[in-house]
Amino acid sequence: MLPLTDTFQRKFYYLRLSITDVCNFRCTYCLPDGYRPNKDRDSFLSVDEIARVAQAFGQLGTTKIRLTGGEPSMRRDFSDIIAAIHQQPAIKQIAMTTNGYRLAKEAANWRAAGLSAVNVSLDSLDARQFHQITGQNKFTEVMAGIDASLEAGFPVVKINVVLMKHLTQQLPEFLDWIKHRPLQLRFIELMETGEGNDYFAKHHLSGEHLRRQLVDQGWQLVARAPDAGPAQLFSHPDYQGQIGLIMPYDKDFCDSCNRLRVSAIGKLHLCLFGEQGIDLRDLLHADDQQPLLQARIQSSLANKKQTHFLHQGMTGMARNLSYIGG
Template sequence: MNAPTSTPVLLDGHGRRIDYLRLSVTDRCDLRCSYCMPKGFKGFEEPANWLTFDEIERVVAAFARLGVRRLRLTGGEPLLRRDLPLLAARLGALPGVDDLSLSTNATRLDRHAAALRAAGVRRINVSLDSLQAERIAAIAGRDVLGEVLAGLDAACAQGFAPIKLNMVVQAGVNDDEIEAMVAFCIERGFILRLIETMPVGDSGRASRHVDLQQVIAALAQRFDLAPSARELGGGPARYWQSRDGGFTLGAITPISQHFCATCNRVRLSVDGTLYLCLGQDDKLELRPLLRGGIDDAGLEAALRQAIERKPERHEFREKPGKIVRFMSATGG
C-alpha cells in the first residue's frame, strides 16, 4: 500500500476530518444474529444491484484521493462475497490506502485467512458474543463456535495483528460471560471490545441493552486497567490496558457515551448507498452516478458535497425508532 506524496483533507460541515470508509461488500450473512437481522428475513439486494469490483475500486480510489486512508471490509458477512481476496488486493494497492482491515464472523476465515493476508489485510475484527455453543446458537441462529475458533486459529497462524473480538453485550443473554471472555482474550492475546446494542431496525430495538459504563468500571478495578491512548484502528472504541500490558479492553458505547464529536467515518453499502451517519438517514446514492457515466472529477465533487452535510450526531436516545433499516443492510 502506498501513501500519497501530500495528504489531502476531507472535512465535514462540523470540522471533523473524514478518513475512514467502512465498505460493505455484501448484505448477505450465514448467521442471523438477533440484534442485527430480523428472523426469517429474505429481502436481500439482487446481485445486479451490487457494486462491481470495478465500481468499488473507483469509489475507494476517489475517497483515497480526498484523504480517506483507512478502509474496512464489512458485510453482512464479507467472506460470502466471491473472490474477496482479489478485491482486497486491488483496494490495498490504491495510492493513499494505508490501512486495510476486515470485520467477519469468522465462520469461513480458516479457508480464507492466508489469501487475505497475502492480499494486504493486516487487522481483523471477529464477532464472538459467547464461548458457549448453545448461546451462540441462540444468538446467531446456529452453533458455529467450532468454526469461529478454527478461524481465529488460522488468523493467528497467518500473523494478523491485532485481532479484536467484538462482543455485543445483552442483558440476560451473555452479560454474565464477560469475565470469561476477558480470560479467553488474555490467554490468546486478543483485544476484547464490548459493544452496546443500537436501536437500528426492529431487531436492534428488540435487543436487551446494557449500559457499559458500570461494566467498564468494574473490569478496570478487577483487571487493573488504565485508560490507553494507544492507536488501534481509528474507530469509535475507547481503550483501557492492564498495567502489565497483557490485556487491552475496548468499549463502543453509542448510547451511554456517544462519540459523535470525533466521528471520522462513513459507510458504503453493497448497493452503492453512502450512509453519512449510522443513526440518521442522510445518504448519497452512488450507483446511479457510476452507471450514468460520471467522471472522476464529478465523483469527487459528489463525495465532497455529501460529506459536507454529514449530520452532527445520531439520535438513538431521543428517537430510538427513527432508523428502520437494519445493521446488515447498512454495513457493519
C-alpha cells in the same frame, strides 16, 4: 491531500464499505428471521466499482477501509476485492468484519491479498449459547478461524461482542481468554433499529456499567489513533489482550466521529442512523468520473449532522445492522 472535514471540523480518515447485505447467520439482534433478499434492490457493487470508491476516498484523505456486510466473505470475489483496494496507495489499512465461518480456511489467503486487520463477531464463549444467538452451530469453526488469523500474521485480531445483560456473568471468562492472547475484545452496546425495538428494550445494557468495572480492576485508557474506530480502548499490565468499549449512547460519542459509510449498492451514508443515503453509483462507471465523484462526496459532508439522535429513539433508515454494515 487533506482529510474530508465536515462543518463541525470532524475529519474523516475511515470508510466502512459494505459489499453485500447477505449473511448466513441469523443473529437474534440483527437478522433473527434470517436474510431476506430484496428483489427490487440493485445489484451489489462490482470489483471495478469498489476500486473506484476506494480510489476516490483515498484521494480525499481516507487511509483505512473496512469491508463489511452482511457477511463480506459471502462474495466469491472477496479476495479480488481486497486486492483491488490494496492497489490504491493512499489506503494504508484494509480491515474486515466477519462472522468468522470462513476464516480457518481463508485467513492466510486474505492476508496475502492485502487484508491487514480482522474483526470477528463472537457473542459467547459457550458453544450452546453461541448457537442460540447466531442460529448456526459453528462455534468450533469460528474459534479455529480466530487461531488461524493469529497464525496468518494479523498483528491484532479484534473480537466483537454485542453487550447485553446476560454477558455480565461471562465477563470473567472473556477476561481469562484474552489474558495470554493478543486479542482486542470489543464490547459494543446493543443499538436500537427499526426492526429490533422490543429486543433492545429487553437486552440493552449501558457500556458505562462495564467501564466502571474495568477501571476498578486496574484497566487504563489508551490513546486513540486518528484512523481508529469508535472504541475506547483499555489495557492492563497483567493482560496481553486489550478491551474496547463502543458506546453509541455515550453523550460525547459523535464528537470523535471519523468514519463514513458506503452501502453495497453504492449509496454514501453520513451516519449509520442517517436517512436514505446519497447515490454515488452513477459516477462509478468509468475512471474519468473521479473528479465528479470526489466533488459529490466532499459536498455531501455539508449535510452531516452533529449527532445520531439515538437518545431520542430515532433509528433512521437502519432496519437492521446488516443493511449498511453496522
